[in-house]
Amino acid sequence: MELNNFVEKMADCFNQTEASEITPSTRFRELEEWGSMMALIVIAMIDSDFNKTVDADDLKAANTIEELLTIVQNKPTN
Amino acid sequence: MRVFSVPNVRIKGVAAAVPATTADNLDCALMNEKERELFVKTVGIRYRKVAPKNITAADLCEAATKRLITDLNWLVEDVSILIFITQTPDYIIPNSASLLQHKLGLSKNCIAFDVNLGCSGYVYGLSIISSLLQSQIGGKALLLVGDVSTHIISPNDKSTVPLFSDAGSATALEFSLGGKMTFHLQTDGAGFDDIIVPDGGFRQPINETSFEDQEYTLGVVRNRAQMKLDGLKIFNFALREVAPNINTLLKEAIIDKDSIDYVLLHQANLLMLESVRKKLQLYPERVPYSLHDFGNTSSASIPVTMVANLRHQLANQSLRLLLSGFGVGLSWGSCYLGTENICCPEMILVE
Numbered sequence: 001m002e003l004n005n006f007v008e009k010m011a012d013c014f015n016q017t018e019a020s021e022i023t024p025s026t027r028f029r030e031l032e033e034w035g036s037m038m039a040l041i042v043i044a045m046i047d048s049d050f051n052k053t054v055d056a057d058d059l060k061a062a063n064t065i066e067e068l069l070t071i072v073q074n075k076p077t078n
Numbered sequence: 079m080r081v082f083s084v085p086n087v088r089i090k091g092v093a094a095a096v097p098a099t100t101a102d103n104l105d106c107a108l109m110n111e112k113e114r115e116l117f118v119k120t121v122g123i124r125y126r127k128v129a130p131k132n133i134t135a136a137d138l139c140e141a142a143t144k145r146l147i148t149d150l151n152w153l154v155e156d157v158s159i160l161i162f163i164t165q166t167p168d169y170i171i172p173n174s175a176s177l178l179q180h181k182l183g184l185s186k187n188c189i190a191f192d193v194n195l196g197c198s199g200y201v202y203g204l205s206i207i208s209s210l211l212q213s214q215i216g217g218k219a220l221l222l223v224g225d226v227s228t229h230i231i232s233p234n235d236k237s238t239v240p241l242f243s244d245a246g247s248a249t250a251l252e253f254s255l256g257g258k259m260t261f262h263l264q265t266d267g268a269g270f271d272d273i274i275v276p277d278g279g280f281r282q283p284i285n286e287t288s289f290e291d292q293e294y295t296l297g298v299v300r301n302r303a304q305m306k307l308d309g310l311k312i313f314n315f316a317l318r319e320v321a322p323n324i325n326t327l328l329k330e331a332i333i334d335k336d337s338i339d340y341v342l343l344h345q346a347n348l349l350m351l352e353s354v355r356k357k358l359q360l361y362p363e364r365v366p367y368s369l370h371d372f373g374n375t376s377s378a379s380i381p382v383t384m385v386a387n388l389r390h391q392l393a394n395q396s397l398r399l400l401l402s403g404f405g406v407g408l409s410w411g412s413c414y415l416g417t418e419n420i421c422c423p424e425m426i427l428v429e
Binding site for chain 2: 036056
């Protein structure tokens with residue numbers, strides 16, 4: 001359930017990418033739209049919707065959206 | 079520092095000055111068209127004010143101060159305190175406040191000094207100047223705050239160029255029985271190099287390598303005498319610290335959030351400001367933003383927003399304001415104060 005919710009929120013962050021392209025196994029940093037601005041948008045989304053803080057290293061450590069969720073889940077709640 | 083209040087000081091006027099030259103981020107050559115649009119939508123900055131090389135922060139503050147003194151009908155000899163907050167002084171030595179004391183024709187009995195602070199500078203400056211002024215019955219003081227940040231960034235660095243803008247400001251304060259300002263100020267020097275100009279101080283003086291360009295990532299080229307900004311770290315810092323800092327001020331000073339007319343946040347980044355606003359559960363109409371038209375003007379961004387967005391309200395109403403500045407240092411703080419029909423001239427353009 002949380003995975004679906006997280007994928008949906010990630011799809012909302014990526015405006016220029018078809019929502020159908022955003023799945024648990026999507027390698028989000030390889031999407032054409034990815035860049036420093038998208039990193040800010042994803043960090044802000046995780047902060048506001050999941051009350052967790054991820055940093056640049058966390059984003060680099062995750063290859064797929066599912067891996068990013070695992071990192072988020074392992075973070076303490078703010 | 080614990081939350082503290084300074085009695086018997088009131089703001090009498092605020093003025094701001096910006097360079098007449100405007101740059102448009104939709105024309106920024108460092109980004110492609112899609113990046114530009116995403117930047118303006120997300121970071122919220124469309125236009126930037128860019129000072130030519132012969133205009134300094136002190137010049138912008140001088141222009142704002144002269145207008146404010148005139149509009150307030152102040153006599154320059156009555157001013158006993160001048161504080162200039164900047165990270166872009168005219169010289170390494172001497173301080174710029176002494177120069178400004180002379181240029182403004184202030185008395186030799188006036189104390190004048192610089193303080194090196196950026197985005198938190200306006201709030202810190204109010205705390206320093208009010209603390210000095212509260213012992214001066216009948217005293218008058220000037221807080222000058224501003225930077226020409228565009229002069230210390232690389233023109234080839236897309237992590238700084240579209241953000242920074244130049245401005246100077248002047249705030250006139252008077253000893254006034256019954257006035258009160260309440261502060262909550264904090265520091266975390268562990269993040270000293272999140273925003274830094276590495277070379278040019280005395281830790282790493284200018285040397286033969288200082289002006290060698292280095293490409294850090296695509297579109298981020300700068301030398302060691304120019305400003306580095308770690309945008310993601312600063313973003314997380316603001317998300318983590320700003321709302322709790324404000325909430326502690328409100329709680330300890332027993333201030334009802336609903337009694338505040340406007341919350342003025344340092345104009346850093348729209349996504350960041352909106353996150354902070356939502357954490358504080360504030361309505362958008364109570365949190366004005368000037369960054370679309372004026373960019374990130376460092377320490378001047380709060381007075382710039384006062385002039386650009388609230389001039390008529392400040393001039394014609396009694397307001398309760400909450401101010402919050404955060405950034406380089408890392409340094410951050412908030413201030414709660416009241417204003418009553420203060421002098422607030424229109425934005426001054428400096429050619």
